[in-house]
Amino acid sequence: MTYRMVNGKVETPEGCEINVAYHCNLGCASCSHLSPAFRRSLAEPETIARDLALLARSFRAQFVKVLGGEPLLHPRLVEILHSIRAAGIAPRVLVCTNGLLLPRMGEDFWAAVDEVEISVYPGRELPEEARARILGHAEDHGVTLTVNHYSHFRYSYSEHGTDDEQLIRRIHATCQIAHVWRCHTVYEGHFFTCPQSVFIPQIIGDPQDIRADGLRITDDPGFAERLLAHLRSPQPLRACRNCMGSAGRRMPHQQRTRRDFRIPQQHTTEELADRRFLALLETVPDADDGCASAESAPLLPSPSLRKRS
Template sequence: MTYHIENGKVVTPEGCELNVAHHCNLGCASCSHLSPVFKRSFIEPDTAQRDLHLLARSFRAQFVKVLGGEPLLHRELVPILRSVRTSGIAPRIIVCTNGVLLPRMGEEFWAAVDEVEISVYPGRELPAEKMARVRQFAEEHGVTLTLLHYTHFRYSYSEFGTRDDRLVQRIYDTCQIAHIWRCHTLFEGYFFKCPQSVFIPQVLEGGPDMWRDGLRITDDPGFAERLLAYLQDPTPLGACRNCLGSAGLRMPHEQRTRRDFRTPQRHTTEELADRDFLALLDGTPDADDGCAVDTPEEWRARLRETAGATAARADTTANTVKGS
């Protein structure tokens, strides 16, 4: 299903994202929103309300994802959720969280959402008793609870980028974030095709102009047509020169500090791109990226496999050093 205009509004088959906090209480390696790099930063509720209501005049989504960073860090999250609802931009509200703070959320939060999506990371999963309490809250309020168990991440960007225009185009064309999942992002009065085009320029010194990658939201009669043209434009964004889209090399999940988060990305795009997966995406745009599994059993099995492979590499390295 593609974008189309209906009753003067651009309709997307997917959703729209609102990042309410840039920072996070975790430091996941290669976080695609670069949250470990950002200091404490929240969206103002008035800004969210203004932008949501203005965009809703020309855009309709199937859902709005409220995320970050870690959205549950925002003390005024409930008023923002209410603004999403009253804007009428979408019939469904999804909050995406790592779940660590979820047991603290009160009745007002659970009454304001339709779905809570928890990204479960190794060593950061909720204890059984707290998870049982979360499930109870969700059931009492008719909230769908979705758990995504992550074992791996893919490198999300390159500090040095690439000068290869063909590679940039290929990364853009196969980007699941922009074209399959359609993680379109609302930020400071602008509409962006993806969150990476918002966050990468804020981190890289001398990087691309963030605002040139977005579209200023207005209420004039021609905005819906401009928005549709923007979404259908085949030209890569400025951020694509450093972004790896969906094609970064896969690595086991780990936690990093603000100080060392950027170090692994200090390579060129050519060094960090997974050429085999990129070739797969060329023919299978919705190919599984191998980062998350559906069940806890699969999750634990893959973690054991990863730990075993890591230990084997360490033994090989030690024997090589010893033999030399």
């Protein structure tokens, strides 16, 4: 299924994303959202509510994914979850987290969410008692748990980038983030094809407007058509000059401090590219990126307990 226009609204087969906390309680090497490089920074709930209510007039998704950084660091997260549901932009609300703070979350959190995706990294696993408590909350509230185990990352961006237009086009065309997973991001009144086009300019100090790759969300009659054209555009984004898309070289998982997070990326795009995987993506767009250490699977509560959207 591709993007389509239905009753004046653009429909996507996937979702859209809201980053509510740009910093994180971990420092994963090559974090695709560059979270270890951010100081404490939180999204304003009022801005999120306004943007999604406006976007909902022209856009329909299957779900809204709330992430970061680490979204559980936001002190008003439950309020944000309620505002997402009230916007009516999608039938399901998901939270993507590293899970370390989940044992502290109250009943109001579990009542406000439909699905929780937990990314587990080596050496950061929760103890068995905490996992059992989380599963119990999920079952009580009909929340689907999906646990993904990662042992590797791929370089997500290059500090020096590239001027090779052909390489930029290849990386953009094969980007699973933009074209397979469709991680479309709503940020401060704008709609972005991917989160990297929001975060890369802020970290590498690019003088261009950080909203240059985004489409301003408006309520005029022509917005839905502009949004559809934006999503279907084959043109690389400005951020693609520094983004590795899905074609970065693979690296073992490791934790880094804020001070040294950017050091491994001090290379050109050409140096950080996995040419073999890039070629594979050109023929197999949804090829496995080799970062998961074990098969990921949803842990589903019984049908009678599942939350109704």
